[in-house]
Amino acid sequence: xxxxxxxxxxxxxxxxxxxxxxxxxxxxxxxxxxxxxxxxxxxxxxxxxxxxxxxxxxxxxxxxxxxxxxxxxxxxxxxxxxxxxxxxxxxxxxxxxxxxxxxxxxxxxxxxxxxxxxxxxxxxxxxxxxxxxxxxxxxxxxxxxxxxxxxxxxxxxxxxxxxxxxxxxxxxxxxxxxxxxxxxxxxxxxxxxxxxxxxxxxxxxxxxxxxxxxxxxxxxxxxxxxxxxxxxxxxxxxxxxxxxxxxxxxxxxxxxxxxxxxxxxxxxxxxxxxxxxxxxxxxxxxxxxxxxxxxxxxxxx
Numbered sequence: 001x002x003x004x005x006x007x008x009x010x011x012x013x014x015x016x017x018x019x020x021x022x023x024x025x026x027x028x029x030x031x032x033x034x035x036x037x038x039x040x041x042x043x044x045x046x047x048x049x050x051x052x053x054x055x056x057x058x059x060x061x062x063x064x065x066x067x068x069x070x071x072x073x074x075x076x077x078x079x080x081x082x083x084x085x086x087x088x089x090x091x092x093x094x095x096x097x098x099x100x101x102x103x104x105x106x107x108x109x110x111x112x113x114x115x116x117x118x119x120x121x122x123x124x125x126x127x128x129x130x131x132x133x134x135x136x137x138x139x140x141x142x143x144x145x146x147x148x149x150x151x152x153x154x155x156x157x158x159x160x161x162x163x164x165x166x167x168x169x170x171x172x173x174x175x176x177x178x179x180x181x182x183x184x185x186x187x188x189x190x191x192x193x194x195x196x197x198x199x200x201x202x203x204x205x206x207x208x209x210x211x212x213x214x215x216x217x218x219x220x221x222x223x224x225x226x227x228x229x230x231x232x233x234x235x236x237x238x239x240x241x242x243x244x245x246x247x248x249x250x251x252x253x254x255x256x257x258x259x260x261x262x263x264x265x266x267x268x269x270x271x272x273x274x275x276x277x278x279x280x281x282x283x284x285x286x287x288x289x290x291x292x293x294x295x296x297x298x299x300x301x
Contacts, residue, residue, distance in 0.1 A: 032228065039227035042234075043209060045201035046180045050255040052262065054081050054096030054139045057179065060262035061269070062087055062094060068125055070117075074154060077118030079110040079146070082125045087137065088270060093129035095122045095190055096139030096179075113146040116159035119189050123163050126170060135173040135273055138190045143208060145186030160189040167192035168288050171281025175272045177247070177265065178202040179254075194288050195272040196242070198234040199265065200249040204242070205232035242295060245272075 028036070045051070058065050062085035069076040082095045097114060100106030122138075129136050145156055167174065167190075176193035182204035198204060212226035213219060231237065234246045247261075247268045254261035279287065 028225075032225075035228040036224040039230075039233055040209070040224035042201050043203055043223075043227050043232075045253045046203045048253060048255045049101070051180055052254055052258040053101075053141060054094075054098045054179070056258060057096075057139060057262055057265065058085065058094055060259060061266045062092070065094065069121070071120035071124055073120060074117045077110070077115050077121060078108055079112055079114040079142075080118030080122055082122050084134070087135075087273070088266075090273075091132075091134050093125055093134050093136045094139070095125065095136065097142040097186075097190075099141060099180075110146055112142045113144060113186065114142065115146045115148075115151040116154045116156050119145075119159040119163050122190055123166055126167065126174075130170045130172050133172060135175070135277070136170070136193075137269060138174070138176045138193065140176060140178045140182045140187045140191050140204075141180035142183050142186050143181050144183035145189070157185075160185045163189040164192055168292070169285060171284055173273060173276035173279070173284060174288065175269055175276070177269070178204045178243075179265075183208060192288065192292065194276050194284060194291065195244050197245045197247055197265075197268055197272070198237065198243050199247045199254060199261070200234055201253050202234060203227075203232040204234075204237055205230045 052060075058081070065083055065085040067081065067083035071077075079097060080095070081098045082093070085092055085094050097112045097118075098109050099112035100109040126136055145151070145160060147156070173195075174193035175195045176191040176197070178187065178191070178196070178198045180199075180202055181187075182191065182198075182202065184206050187204065207215075207230070209223040209227040209230065209232075210220045212230060213222040216222070216226065216229075231240065234243065237243045238246055245268060247265050249264070250257040250260045276284065276287075
């Protein structure tokens with residue numbers, strides 16, 4: 001304390017207990033409280049550790065799956081799965097993010113957050129599928145692209161942006177499904193499809209609820225309010241026209257009956273493929289371009 005100033009003018013020290021004082025109770029309307037609770041329930045279901053991941057869905061839905069590796073520039077990324085398979089007898093390409101079930105696998109898969117080489121591998125194989133006229137299925141389940149220093153040094157933003165541009169130019173049907181978390185550009189980088197579906201309890205957003213709450217309210221505990229404000233659930237996104245359909249899940253979530261969940265997803269994928277298959281490469285490109293150009297149009301004449 002500065003002895004030259006009167007005690008009343010001296011700066012008051014802040015104790016740790018005062019600095020960590022809890023936020024005052026929230027005063028929410030019943031409607032907002034219900035919306036926040038419902039949105040956060042969907043978030044927890046989307047993140048359930050037993051929810052079926054990409055490899056689980058591949059096992060249930062596809063035959064003769066052969067995984068392919070490497071981006072031919074840096075290396076392989078095990079957070080991104082990609083390979084050739086058959087879907088109901090038809091040759092296709094399957095791409096998707098893969099999380100881990102235990103700590104060792106989570107580290108190996110980088111918790112489902114791809115690095116640039118993962119996105120470049122995905123695009124390399126999408127171009128291969130385009131060359132041989134094979135439809136593409138993508139499965140999105142990531143909190144976002146990996147934000148680490150090594151990923152930024154190798155051009156994470158460029159890899160994502162390049163995928164966005166090049167996927168629009170492919171001349172084969174692309175059917176994308178958000179199966180768990182669809183987080184930010186890391187999800188969008190393999191979601192530029194003619195059809196974008198969501199499983200009933202999946203989420204799709206530009207940022208996690210915790211990240212949004214930390215920015216908006218400086219309090220990550222407001223995550224349920226952020227989840228409601230982000231409109232990240234499948235019904236909200238269908239209403240806004242950002243997705244094309246919702247795949248129903250068993251009661252309690254896909255983890256309660258993965259086989260039933262996969263069966264419902266397989267039926268939705270088959271319908272979408274049947275609708276898109278008659279289109280020519282030029283029509284598929286134009287369809288994809290028109291779909292994404294129409295998003296976010298909030299003005300009327």
